[in-house]
Amino acid sequence: MFNRSTLRRGLLAPLAILAAVVSTPASAITDVRVWHSMTGVSAQTFETMVESFNGSQKNYRVDLVFKGDDKATTAAGIAALSLPDGPDLLQVSDVGSGDVLAVKNGVKPIHEILPLAKSKDFDFFIPGAVAFMKDERNRLRAFPLEASVPVLLYNKAAYAKAGLPTDAPPATWRDLQKQLIVLQDAGKGMKCSYTSSDQAWIHIENLGALHGEAIATRNNGLDGGGATLTFNDLLHVRHIALMTSWVKSELYRPSGHGEEGDARFASGECGVLTTASGSLGDIAKAARFNIGVAPLPFYEEGARQPVNTLVGGSALWAAEGRTRDVYNGIATFLAYLATPVIAVEWHQKTGSLPWTSAAYLVSERTGYYDKYPGLAAVMKGAATSQAATSRGIRLPAYDKVRDIMDAQLDAVWSGEKPPKLGLDDAVRLGDDAMKQAVALPEPPKARPGKAPKKGVSSRT
Numbered sequence: 001m002f003n004r005s006t007l008r009r010g011l012l013a014p015l016a017i018l019a020a021v022v023s024t025p026a027s028a029i030t031d032v033r034v035w036h037s038m039t040g041v042s043a044q045t046f047e048t049m050v051e052s053f054n055g056s057q058k059n060y061r062v063d064l065v066f067k068g069d070d071k072a073t074t075a076a077g078i079a080a081l082s083l084p085d086g087p088d089l090l091q092v093s094d095v096g097s098g099d100v101l102a103v104k105n106g107v108k109p110i111h112e113i114l115p116l117a118k119s120k121d122f123d124f125f126i127p128g129a130v131a132f133m134k135d136e137r138n139r140l141r142a143f144p145l146e147a148s149v150p151v152l153l154y155n156k157a158a159y160a161k162a163g164l165p166t167d168a169p170p171a172t173w174r175d176l177q178k179q180l181i182v183l184q185d186a187g188k189g190m191k192c193s194y195t196s197s198d199q200a201w202i203h204i205e206n207l208g209a210l211h212g213e214a215i216a217t218r219n220n221g222l223d224g225g226g227a228t229l230t231f232n233d234l235l236h237v238r239h240i241a242l243m244t245s246w247v248k249s250e251l252y253r254p255s256g257h258g259e260e261g262d263a264r265f266a267s268g269e270c271g272v273l274t275t276a277s278g279s280l281g282d283i284a285k286a287a288r289f290n291i292g293v294a295p296l297p298f299y300e301e302g303a304r305q306p307v308n309t310l311v312g313g314s315a316l317w318a319a320e321g322r323t324r325d326v327y328n329g330i331a332t333f334l335a336y337l338a339t340p341v342i343a344v345e346w347h348q349k350t351g352s353l354p355w356t357s358a359a360y361l362v363s364e365r366t367g368y369y370d371k372y373p374g375l376a377a378v379m380k381g382a383a384t385s386q387a388a389t390s391r392g393i394r395l396p397a398y399d400k401v402r403d404i405m406d407a408q409l410d411a412v413w414s415g416e417k418p419p420k421l422g423l424d425d426a427v428r429l430g431d432d433a434m435k436q437a438v439a440l441p442e443p444p445k446a447r448p449g450k451a452p453k454k455g456v457s458s459r460t
Contacts, residue, residue: 032329033063035087037073041281045349053336060329081106081319088326089316091145097132098394100317108320111139116331121338125354125383131222131392133315142315143334147353148278149382150206150296150309157289158271162186169294176297180251183271190271192253197261197275200405204231205310207239209390210298212307219388221395229430232423240419247413254413257406278313280351293374308390353382397437401430
């Protein structure tokens with residue numbers, strides 16, 4: 001594994017190369033503004049990388065600004081994309097990518113910027129046609145900042161204490177049920193066998209993707225407008241019914257809509273967790289036990305061989321209308337992030353998908369995955385070609401749709417509604433929210449300031 005001293009020794013060489021291949025005025029420092037929503041280990045790691053970048057070269061300076069949670073950052077960024085003091089790079093979650101793409105002349109595709117750096121490290125790990133960061137021709141629209149896939153994590157100490165094998169994670173949901181029963185019977189103080197973060201992403205969106213079932217018509221909305229929701233199908237009803245039975249028997253203890261389940265698992269309260277792979281860094285830092293990693297369970301009757309899950313998380317989008325100096329700065333910074341030593345550190349510290357294929361190969365060859373044996377299989381699965389139902393979801397007002405999913409799942413878990421009714425209501429209300437969003441008039445665009453002359457930086 002690369003440590004901090006190795007990182008610092010490796011920084012000057014790649015930055016010297018990048019300075020040589022990207023032309024910029026020698027007398028000026030060009031600022032690159034990055035608005036983000038990262039917290040925890042991801043924020044700490046990225047801040048250190050930005051500081052090292054800024055301190056090791058003279059042409060560009062990255063100004064990193066925290067703008068709040070995902071929704072707040074996306075909303076603020078979209079409103080400011082056309083403004084001279086808006087972000088040059090904006091972190092946007094997979095849910096918000098459709099909103100960014102809908103902004104006319106709002107973003108400049110990353111694949112048009114990267115050639116400015118002439119870097120040989122832009123061999124990206126992300127599979128083809130992941131909709132929220134790539135186009136139909138497999139070209140990067142955005143840089144895969146915190147890309148994640150769903151994983152199952154389990155407490156190896158709790159498994160050993162219960163007499164369960166620590167190297168045999170559950171492949172199917174019914175395998176998991178058997179293990180949870182054992183954990184519950186032998187828990188001796190464990191308050192819950194299983195919990196989940198990001199419940200709608202795990203139990204609706206990725207359940208569908210894993211079994212080759214779209215959750216909306218028109219290929220999850222990727223084929224154009226007019227899509228309607230379909231996740232009240234037999235697969236989802238059966239799964240939510242099983243989860244409801246687990247709630248009643250206290251095998252499954254829901255933990256809210258965000259990352260609340262991560263903390264319950266890291267504290268040792270719960271023995272098993274389904275969450276995003278990008279949470280692994282924060283969980284590993286807090287946990288006082290060895291963690292097992294496995295792919296998301298599936299149903300044998302639903303898929304003899306599971307299909308890909310969705311790649312979620314967030315990406316960095318570049319604003320349109322910036323000067324060539326700024327785009328040179330963006331290219332230089334992203335080339336720096338893509339150098340193997342930096343990309344490896346990001347992957348290993350955060351648990352997010354590797355930015356590049358080299359970062360994965362280095363992690364594999366240096367024994368990083370020996371610490372989390374199941375993680376290598378998850379990474380390999382994430383890198384394979386995506387099935388149609390795994391490319392992503394592009395629906396209007398999807399953040400509101402996901403909120404509706406969460407609210408209806410809460411009603412099911414509490415016993416207020418049976419599973420079928422809860423999913424039916426989620427589909428009906430979600431369809432209404434999408435129709436209302438499409439019917440709304442476009443808000444007036446902010447008036448941009450006077451653009452600087454081409455090739456001249458406005459930030460010196």
